[in-house]
Amino acid sequence: MMGKVARALVWHEFLERSRDRWILVLTLLFVLLSSGITLYGKAGDMSQGEVVGPSLVTLSSLLIPLVGLLLGFDAVVGERERRTLNLLLSMPIHRWELILAKFMGRFIPLAFAILAGIFAASFMMEDDYGTGLNRLIIPSLLLGASFLALGILVSSVVLRQATASSLLITIWFLLVFFYDLGILGALVVTDGALPDSLCAGLVVANPVGLYRIVMIQRFGGDDFFSGFGMDAYIPGPGVEAIIWLGWIVGALLMSVFFLHLKRERT
Amino acid sequence: MNNIAFHQITKNFGRLRALDEVSLTLNSARAVLLAGPNGAGKSTLINILLGLYLPDGGGIHVDGLRMPIDNKLKARMGYLPESVAFSENLSGWAMMSFFARARGIGRQRMHVVMDRIGLSQAARRSISGYSKGMRQRLALGISVLHEPEVLILDEPTSGLDQEGLSVLWSVIDEWREKGRLTLISSHDLGILEKRVDEFCILRAGSVVACDDPPALRRQACLPVKVRFTLKEDSSGQANFIEGLRDRFQSLQIEQNGNSIRIELEPERIVDLMASAFSNGHPLIESMRVTEPEMEDIYEHLLMSA
Numbered sequence: 001m002m003g004k005v006a007r008a009l010v011w012h013e014f015l016e017r018s019r020d021r022w023i024l025v026l027t028l029l030f031v032l033l034s035s036g037i038t039l040y041g042k043a044g045d046m047s048q049g050e051v052v053g054p055s056l057v058t059l060s061s062l063l064i065p066l067v068g069l070l071l072g073f074d075a076v077v078g079e080r081e082r083r084t085l086n087l088l089l090s091m092p093i094h095r096w097e098l099i100l101a102k103f104m105g106r107f108i109p110l111a112f113a114i115l116a117g118i119f120a121a122s123f124m125m126e127d128d129y130g131t132g133l134n135r136l137i138i139p140s141l142l143l144g145a146s147f148l149a150l151g152i153l154v155s156s157v158v159l160r161q162a163t164a165s166s167l168l169i170t171i172w173f174l175l176v177f178f179y180d181l182g183i184l185g186a187l188v189v190t191d192g193a194l195p196d197s198l199c200a201g202l203v204v205a206n207p208v209g210l211y212r213i214v215m216i217q218r219f220g221g222d223d224f225f226s227g228f229g230m231d232a233y234i235p236g237p238g239v240e241a242i243i244w245l246g247w248i249v250g251a252l253l254m255s256v257f258f259l260h261l262k263r264e265r266t
Numbered sequence: 267m268n269n270i271a272f273h274q275i276t277k278n279f280g281r282l283r284a285l286d287e288v289s290l291t292l293n294s295a296r297a298v299l300l301a302g303p304n305g306a307g308k309s310t311l312i313n314i315l316l317g318l319y320l321p322d323g324g325g326i327h328v329d330g331l332r333m334p335i336d337n338k339l340k341a342r343m344g345y346l347p348e349s350v351a352f353s354e355n356l357s358g359w360a361m362m363s364f365f366a367r368a369r370g371i372g373r374q375r376m377h378v379v380m381d382r383i384g385l386s387q388a389a390r391r392s393i394s395g396y397s398k399g400m401r402q403r404l405a406l407g408i409s410v411l412h413e414p415e416v417l418i419l420d421e422p423t424s425g426l427d428q429e430g431l432s433v434l435w436s437v438i439d440e441w442r443e444k445g446r447l448t449l450i451s452s453h454d455l456g457i458l459e460k461r462v463d464e465f466c467i468l469r470a471g472s473v474v475a476c477d478d479p480p481a482l483r484r485q486a487c488l489p490v491k492v493r494f495t496l497k498e499d500s501s502g503q504a505n506f507i508e509g510l511r512d513r514f515q516s517l518q519i520e521q522n523g524n525s526i527r528i529e530l531e532p533e534r535i536v537d538l539m540a541s542a543f544s545n546g547h548p549l550i551e552s553m554r555v556t557e558p559e560m561e562d563i564y565e566h567l568l569m570s571a
Contacts, residue, residue, distance in 0.1 A: 004368060004370055005368040005369075008364055008365075008368035009364070012367075016353050016356060019355040019356070020355065083347045083348065083349060083351060084347070084351070086316070086345070087347050087408075089316075089317070089318055090316040090317070090340060090343065090418075091368055091369070092338070093368075094337070
C-alpha cells in the first residue's frame with residue numbers, strides 16, 4: 001500500500017509530465033501518423049485490415065519506445081540535478097514508493113498518448129476494422145510500460161541528465177533497429193548454426209520483438225506462424241506475461257536498488 | 267521532542283572519512299548554526315539526520331532514546347535544500363499543493379504560508395517566471411508548511427532579498443518561541459550571527475566547538491578593540507597615552523590624529539576603563555568598544571583546532 005507522499009507524487013508526476021511540450025508533440029505526432037496510415041489504408045485497393053494493422057504495429061514499435069524512454073529518462077536524475085531528490089526523500093516515503101510513484105505518474109500520460117493514437121486510427125476506419133485495432137491496446141501499453149521502466153532505470157543509474165539522454169537514444173536505436181540486425185548478423189557469421197529456438201528466444205526477449213511477434217499473431221491469426229514452421233517457438237500467453245513483467249518489474253526493482261546504492265555512495 | 271543528539275556518528279565515503287565520531291546535542295527552542303569550511307561534514311550530518319545517508323557508526327538519539335530515521339521521524343522534520351530548483355512547468359501554487367497533499371495539509375494553511383512568504387499574488391504564475399529570491403521563498407514556505415518540530419535549513423540566505431530575509435528571521439523566531447528546533451547550515455556567519463542561539467563549528471569531520479556566542483567568545487579569547495576620541499590637546503594626549511602604557515606594559519596602542527585604538531584581552535577591559543577615566547577623563551570625547559566579529563572567532567577557532 002502506497003503512503004500519502006507517494007500517492008501525491010503520482011498525481012504530481014502526471015500533472016508535470018502532461019505539461020511537457022515534448023510529450024505533447026510526440027502524442028500529436030502519433031495521432032497524426034496513425035490517422036494518416038488509416039487514411040492511406042482506406043484509399044488503397046487492399047483491405048483496410050491488411051494495410052492499417054501491420055502499419056500501425058510498425059509505427060507503434062518505433063514511437064512508443066521513444067515516448068516511454070523520453071518520459072522516464074529524467075525521473076530520478078532530473079530530481080537529483082534540481083536538488084529536489086533529497087527533498088522528496090526527506091519526506092516520509094520509501095525509495096520503492098518513489099520509483100513506483102514516478103512510474104505510475106508517468107505511465108498515465110504515456111497511456112493517454114498510446115490510446116489517443118490507436119483511437120484516432122480506429123475512429124477513421126470502418127466499424128469492423130476499427131474495433132479490430134483494439135487488439136493493439138494492451139500489447140502497446142505493455143511495450144510503453146517496459147520502455148518507461150527502462151528509462152527510469154537509466155535515470156537511477158546515471159548522475160547527469162545529459163548522460164541519460166545519450167543513453168536513451170542509444171538504447172532506442174539498439175533495441176528498435178539494431179537488435180534484430182544483430183541476430184541476423186550472428187546467423188550469417190555462424191552460417192545458420194544458431195538453433196532456431198535460440199534465435200526465437202532472443203527475438204522475443206526484446207520487448208519490441210515480442211510486441212511485433214504478438215501483433216503479427218493477432219492480426220495474422222493463430223496459424224500464421226505454423227505456415228513457417230515456427231509456431232513451436234512463439235511464446236504462449238504465460239511466457240509472454242513473464243517477459244513483459246520481467247522487463248517492467250525487473251527494471252523498476254533495479255532502479256530501487258540503484259537508488260539505495262547511491263545513498264551509500266553519494 | 268526535547269532534543270536530538272548525534273551520538274558518535276562516523277561516515278566514510280570510500281577512503282574519505284567525512285564524519286569522525288561526531289557527537290552533538292541539539293536542544294529544542296533553539297536555532298543552531300552549523301558552520302565550517304567546504305568538506306567539513308555539515309551536509310553529511312544533515313543528510314544523516316534526514317535519513318538520506320546511513321551512518322557507518324553511531325546513531326541518532328531523540329530525547330535520550332536511540333531512534334532509526336524512519337518515516338515517523340521524517341514526518342516531524344522540514345527541510346530546505348540548498349539552491350533547490352523546482353520544475354518550471356508548474357506554478358508556485360501547484361508545487362506547494364503537491365507538498366501539501368503529501369503532508370496532508372489543507373488549503374487554508376497553504377494560503378497562510380503563501381501570504382507569509384509574500385507569494386500570494388504570484389501563486390498562479392509559472393515558476394519559470396520567478397526570481398531567485400522568490401524561488402528560495404517558495405522553498406522556505408514548503409519546508410515550514412507542515413510546521414515541523416525540526417526545521418533544517420541548508421544555506422537558507424542564498425539568493426534571498428531583504429523581504430526574504432525578513433521572512434526567514436520571522437520563521438526562526440517563531441520556531442524558537444514555539445519550542446521547536448532549527449538547524450541551519452550556512453557560510454553566512456555575519457548575517458546569521460544575531461539570529462541563532464548556538465554555533466557548531468566543524469572541520470574535517472570533527473566538531474571544533476559548539477556553544478552559544480558568549481561562550482565561544484570566551485573560548486576564543488580574541489582581543490577587544492577600544493577606540494578613544496580625544497580632545498585636541500597634544501601634551502594632554504601624550505600624558506594620557508603614557509599613563510596607559512605605564513599601567514599596561516604590553517598594550518598595543520595606535521594613535522591616528524585625535525583617535526587612539528587599543529587592542530586588549532577581554533578580561534583587562536575593566537582595568538583599562540578605570541585607568542583611562544581616572545587619568546584622562548577630561549580629554550575623552552567619546553569611546554567605542556568593539557567585540558570581535560563571529561567570523562573572526564570562527565576563523566580563530568578553526569585555525570587553532
